[in-house]
Amino acid sequence: MQxxxxxxxxxxxxxxxxxxxxxxxxxxxxLRGLATHACPLGNGMEQxxxxxxxxxxxxxxxxxxFKLQLLGLFTSGLAAVLSFISLFPKGFDPHYWKEPxxxxxxxxxxxELHASVAIFSYGVFALLTVVSAMYLVQHSALSAKKSSAFxxxxxxxxxxxxxxxxxxxxxxxxLTSSVLVGSIHWFQDLNNVSFPKLFVTIAVWLLYLGxxxxxxxxxxxxxxxxxxxxxxxxxxxxxxxxxxxxxxxEAIFPQSLEVQGL
Amino acid sequence: MSEALQSLxxxxxxxxxxxxxxxxxxxxxxxxLPKALRNLQSMNGLLESMxxxxxxxxxxxxxxxxxxxxxxxxxxxxxxxHFDPELFEKHSYIHTNLSTLQHFVGVTAGLDxxxxxxxxxxxxxxxxxxxxxxxxxxxxxxxRLFERGFHAAKKARTSTGISKGNVSVGNVCVDLAERIFGKxxxxxxxxxxxxxVAELTAQALLSRGAADITVTSRSQENALALASNFGGAxxxxxxxxxxxxxxxxxxxxxxxKEIILNRECISxxxxxxxxxxxxxxxxxxxxxxxxxxxxxxxxFVYNLDDIARIANENLEHRRQEIEQAKLILDRQSWSIWLDxxxxxxxxxxxxx
Numbered sequence: 001m002q003x004x005x006x007x008x009x010x011x012x013x014x015x016x017x018x019x020x021x022x023x024x025x026x027x028x029x030x031l032r033g034l035a036t037h038a039c040p041l042g043n044g045m046e047q048x049x050x051x052x053x054x055x056x057x058x059x060x061x062x063x064x065x066f067k068l069q070l071l072g073l074f075t076s077g078l079a080a081v082l083s084f085i086s087l088f089p090k091g092f093d094p095h096y097w098k099e100p101x102x103x104x105x106x107x108x109x110x111x112e113l114h115a116s117v118a119i120f121s122y123g124v125f126a127l128l129t130v131v132s133a134m135y136l137v138q139h140s141a142l143s144a145k146k147s148s149a150f151x152x153x154x155x156x157x158x159x160x161x162x163x164x165x166x167x168x169x170x171x172x173x174x175l176t177s178s179v180l181v182g183s184i185h186w187f188q189d190l191n192n193v194s195f196p197k198l199f200v201t202i203a204v205w206l207l208y209l210g211x212x213x214x215x216x217x218x219x220x221x222x223x224x225x226x227x228x229x230x231x232x233x234x235x236x237x238x239x240x241x242x243x244x245x246x247x248x249x250e251a252i253f254p255q256s257l258e259v260q261g262l
Numbered sequence: 263m264s265e266a267l268q269s270l271x272x273x274x275x276x277x278x279x280x281x282x283x284x285x286x287x288x289x290x291x292x293x294x295l296p297k298a299l300r301n302l303q304s305m306n307g308l309l310e311s312m313x314x315x316x317x318x319x320x321x322x323x324x325x326x327x328x329x330x331x332x333x334x335x336x337x338x339x340x341x342x343x344h345f346d347p348e349l350f351e352k353h354s355y356i357h358t359n360l361s362t363l364q365h366f367v368g369v370t371a372g373l374d375x376x377x378x379x380x381x382x383x384x385x386x387x388x389x390x391x392x393x394x395x396x397x398x399x400x401x402x403x404x405x406r407l408f409e410r411g412f413h414a415a416k417k418a419r420t421s422t423g424i425s426k427g428n429v430s431v432g433n434v435c436v437d438l439a440e441r442i443f444g445k446x447x448x449x450x451x452x453x454x455x456x457x458x459v460a461e462l463t464a465q466a467l468l469s470r471g472a473a474d475i476t477v478t479s480r481s482q483e484n485a486l487a488l489a490s491n492f493g494g495a496x497x498x499x500x501x502x503x504x505x506x507x508x509x510x511x512x513x514x515x516x517x518x519k520e521i522i523l524n525r526e527c528i529s530x531x532x533x534x535x536x537x538x539x540x541x542x543x544x545x546x547x548x549x550x551x552x553x554x555x556x557x558x559x560x561x562f563v564y565n566l567d568d569i570a571r572i573a574n575e576n577l578e579h580r581r582q583e584i585e586q587a588k589l590i591l592d593r594q595s596w597s598i599w600l601d602x603x604x605x606x607x608x609x610x611x612x613x614x
Contacts, residue, residue, distance in 0.1 A: 142441060142562050147572045152437065156444035157539060221537030222560045 038105035048086035054123020274321030307331030414594035432466030457515030
C-alpha cells in the first residue's frame with residue numbers, strides 16, 4: 001500500500017536520486033554558463049542537457065501537486081536517455097566559447113530569456129510526453145483487459161489525462177511567453193530574422209496551442225490526445241534539430257543566434 | 263447391492279467447456295428453478311435431484327435407480343426447459359459415483375470456479391441445495407453427501423490460502439475502476455438490476471470511496487430496497503437510458519434475455535460526457551451489454567469472462583495453496599464416500 005501511494009522507501013530513494021542528479025546537472029550547467037557567459041544553449045549538447053534539466057525540475061515541482069505513481073521512474077528513464085543522447089554524437093558539443101573573437105552567447109538579454117524559456121517549455125513538454133506514454137500503457141492494458149502489478153501501480157487514465165492537460169497548459173504558457181519576448185526583438189531587428197527558423201518556432205507554438213485548444217473544447221481527448229502529445233514532442237525535437245543544424249557555427253556569432261526560436 | 267451409489271451423477275455445462283455465448287442460451291432464472299426441479303421429480307427412475315444454476319454453470323445433480331436412467335436425464339432436462347439438447351450434449355460433461363462427490367466439493371470450495379477461490383459460489387450452492395431440499399427433490403443420499411460436502415469445502419477453504427487475493431468480482435471491478443478513474447469519491451455509479459453479484463460489487467465500490475450510487479430495476483420494490491442499503495437514489499427503469507451520460511460506472515445484472523445497452527444508446531450518450539471515460543460492468547448471463555459496445559471510443563466493457571481472466575492472473579501465486587486444497591478435498595471425499603456408501607449398504611440390507 002505504501003508503494004502504491006508512492007511514499008514507500010523505494011519511491012523516496014528514487015526521488016532522492018533524481019534530486020541528486022538534478023543538483024549535479026545544475027552544477028554542470030552553472031559551470032558551463034560561467035564559461036559561455038550566458039545560459040548554456042549554444043550547441044546541441046547544451047540544449048538537450050537544458051531540456052533534461054527543465055524536465056526533471058518540472059517533475060520535482062509536479063510531484064508536489066500530483067501524486068502520480070511511477071512518474072519518477074519514467075522521468076528518470078527519459079532524463080537518462082536524453083542526457084545520454086546529448087553526449088553521444090561526435091561534434092555535438094563544440095567548445096564555441098574558446099573560438100577567437102567570442103564574446104558572449106547572447107548580446108541581447110531578452111533573447112537569452114526567450115531562448116531559455118523556450119527550452120524550459122520543451123522540458124515541460126518532455127514531461128507531458130512521459131505522462132502521455134504512461135496513459136497509453138494503462139489505456140492499452142485496460143482495452144486488452146489485462147492486469148499486472150505494473151498496470152495496477154500506474155496512475156489511472158483520468159489522473160494522467162488531467163495531469164497531461166495541466167502540463168500542456170504550463171508548457172504553452174512558457175512557450176507563449178518565450179514567443180512574446182522573442183517577437184519584441186524580431187520586430188525591432190527584422191533584417192536579422194531568419195524566417196525558416198521563425199517559421200519553425202511559430203509552428204511548434206501553434207501546434208501545442210492548437211492541441212491545448214482542441215483538448216479544452218473536447219475535440220480531442222483520451223487516447224488520441226495522448227498520441228497527439230507524443231507526435232507533437234517528436235515534431236518539436238525534429239524541428240529543434242533542424243534549427244540547431246547551423247547553430248554551432250552561428251553560436252560563435254551571437255547576432256545570428258538572436259533570431260533562433262530556441 | 264453391487265450397484266450401491268453407482269448411479270449417483272452430475273451432468274451439466276460450465277465455463278470450462280462452454281463459452282459465454284453458449285452459457286447464455288442455458289440460463290435459468292431463479293424463478294424457473296422450482297419448475298425445473300418439479301420436472302426432474304416427475305421423471306421415472308430419478309430418485310433425487312438438485313439443480314445448480316449460476317452465471318458460470320448449469321448442473322443437475324442426481325441419484326437414479328440405475329445407470330440406464332442416466333442417459334435419459336439430459337434430454338428430459340433440456341426438453342422440459344426448452345434448451346437445445348444437441349448443444350447441451352456438445353458442451354456438457356457427466357461425472358458418476360465418487361467423481362460426483364469430488365466435483366461437488368471442488369465446486370463448493372471454489373476450485374472449479376471461473377475465478378478460482380471465489381467465495382460467492384458457496385452461498386449459491388447452499389441456496390440451490392436449500393431449494394431442492396425444501397421442495398423434496400433431495401433425499402437421504404444427496405442430503406448426506408451435500409451436507410458433509412459443505413464441511414469438506416469449508417475445511418479446504420479455511421485451512422489454505424485459496425481465497426487470498428482479488429478473487430471476488432467486486433474486488434476486481436474496484437481495481438479496474440481505480441485504474442480508470444483514480445479515486446472513486448467523484449465517480450457516479452449506476453446499478454441496473456438487483457442481482458446479488460452486482461450488489462456485492464456496488465458494496466465493494468462503496469467501501470473504496472464511491473459515494474454516489476443510483477439503482478434502477480424493473481421492480482421498483484427491489485430498487486428501493488437495494489438503494490436503501492447504499493443510501494443511494496432510485497431511478498425509474500423507463501428513464502435510466504436518458505440519464506446514462508451522468509454515470510461513470512454502470513453495473514448491469516438484469517435477468518433480461520435481451521440486450522439492455524446497445525451500441526446506439528451508449529454512443530448517443532457519449533457526446534455529453536465531455537471526454538470522460540465510461541466503465542460498463544456486465545455481470546449478467548445472458549449479457550446485458552452488446553459486444554459491439556466494446557469498440558466504442560473511451561468506453562471500457564468488462565463481462566464475467568473478462569473479470570474472471572483478470573482474477574486468475576494471480577493464480578500462479580496461489581498454485582501451491584490450490585494443490586493443498588485439492589489434497590484436503592480428495593481425502594475428505596474418500597471419507598465421505600465410504601461413510602455414505604456403508605450407510606446405504608446397511609440400509610439396503612436392513613430393508614431386504
